[in-house]
Amino acid sequence: MVDYKDGYWWSNDGLRLHYRDYGGPSERPPILCLHGLTRNARDFEPVANRLAGKWRLICPEMRGRAESAYAKDPMTYVPLTYVQDIERLLADLAITRFVAFGTSLGGILTMLLAATRPGRVAAALLNDIGPVIEQAGLDRIKGYVGTGGSYPTWVHTARALAENNAEVYPGYRLEDWLGMAKRLYRLTSGGRIVLDYDMRIAEPLRMPGGEAGVDLWPALDALKDVPVLLLRGERSDLLSAATARQMAARLNHAELVTVPGVGHAPLLDEPVAVEAMDRLLQRTFQDA
Numbered sequence: 001m002v003d004y005k006d007g008y009w010w011s012n013d014g015l016r017l018h019y020r021d022y023g024g025p026s027e028r029p030p031i032l033c034l035h036g037l038t039r040n041a042r043d044f045e046p047v048a049n050r051l052a053g054k055w056r057l058i059c060p061e062m063r064g065r066a067e068s069a070y071a072k073d074p075m076t077y078v079p080l081t082y083v084q085d086i087e088r089l090l091a092d093l094a095i096t097r098f099v100a101f102g103t104s105l106g107g108i109l110t111m112l113l114a115a116t117r118p119g120r121v122a123a124a125l126l127n128d129i130g131p132v133i134e135q136a137g138l139d140r141i142k143g144y145v146g147t148g149g150s151y152p153t154w155v156h157t158a159r160a161l162a163e164n165n166a167e168v169y170p171g172y173r174l175e176d177w178l179g180m181a182k183r184l185y186r187l188t189s190g191g192r193i194v195l196d197y198d199m200r201i202a203e204p205l206r207m208p209g210g211e212a213g214v215d216l217w218p219a220l221d222a223l224k225d226v227p228v229l230l231l232r233g234e235r236s237d238l239l240s241a242a243t244a245r246q247m248a249a250r251l252n253h254a255e256l257v258t259v260p261g262v263g264h265a266p267l268l269d270e271p272v273a274v275e276a277m278d279r280l281l282q283r284t285f286q287d288a
Contacts, residue, residue: 001045002052004059009089011063013076017085018067022048024056028285029122031099033059034086034106036265038145038197040066042183046269047101047277055281058098060089062105064198066186074200075207079105080214083112096120099284101277103127104238104265111219114226123227123284125277128236128265130243131216137238137264146202150192157181157193168235168263180267220247228254229280231273235263255279 004020011017020041024030031051033044041059048057061068062082071077086109090098097120102110107129114121144164151157158177161184169176186196228251232244241258248256257276259266266273 002049004048004052006067007058009092011085011088013071015063015069015071015085017061017063017069017089019058019060019089020044020048022052022055022057022059024051024053026056028055029097029099030056030058030095031101032086032090032095033057034100034102034109035059035062035065036104036106037141037201038065038184038195039103040183040196042066043103044101044268045183046267050274055099058089058093058095060086064201066196070198070200074198074203077198077201078204079108079112082109083116086113087116097122099123099125099281101125101127101268102129103268104129108216111216111223112214114222115219118222121223121226123229123280124223125229125231125280126247127231127268128233128239130230130239130247131220132240132243134238134240134243137236140237142202142205145205146199148195148199150188150194151185152192154178154181154193157185168233170235171261217250221250224251226253227280227284229276230254230256231266231268231276232256232258233262233264233266234258234260236265238264253283 004022007019007021009017035043040061044059051057063085064070064077099122100110107126110124110126158174158181161181162177185193187193230244230247232239244256248254257272259270259272
């Protein structure tokens, strides 16, 4: 695993939040890596291991995840608050232009960041997310988010992940599930292995519109004139093929790529995804 620096910043409501900073050249805009609902900065380790050094990668952890503080009010676990948090980070780091890699929730944040200040997103990767969220996928997510549980060993954790997600990643082997477990879970002081997020992030999802809270089609349109990679898992139950095609048709410089054999969401280490990411960076920055 490549080296990184731990960084911290403060939210508007006084939470100490954490990010990983993987070093890279200053002459290119950094890549802002925005994770999914139950994920954290570790989710982008495969991307960082490949790109760090050639690019600076900044991987924030949203409030309530991993090393970022848990919110006192669970109703702040919503996209518009996450965007405010990221805005503070960008201001603190004096970043005015960036490439955004957004997985699921992170893709929603990417669209909102583009819409709130046009021109600062140099290129974007939207990983298995769009303005329309399929009800089947949303129901599946609501079924597991915020449900705790603990395990005695990493192998037990990996086997539980495999049992619950076999339809999403049918080709995974035990070592793949172990890798995912160590990105999603943490070891407690009592020696048990638990999910590395505040269980209360599920509470806003139970509210009407809690999955996004705004019409995202205008937000997507803010990316109309920049290079965009639309990744969709072939087995995705969250982003339909029809929505993905509609997204590509609305954008002037979009490439739509289907990642075979996986559901929601591709992990960005699949060969097809890796090649597509490289194309995105190359067509954005000719020296990449």
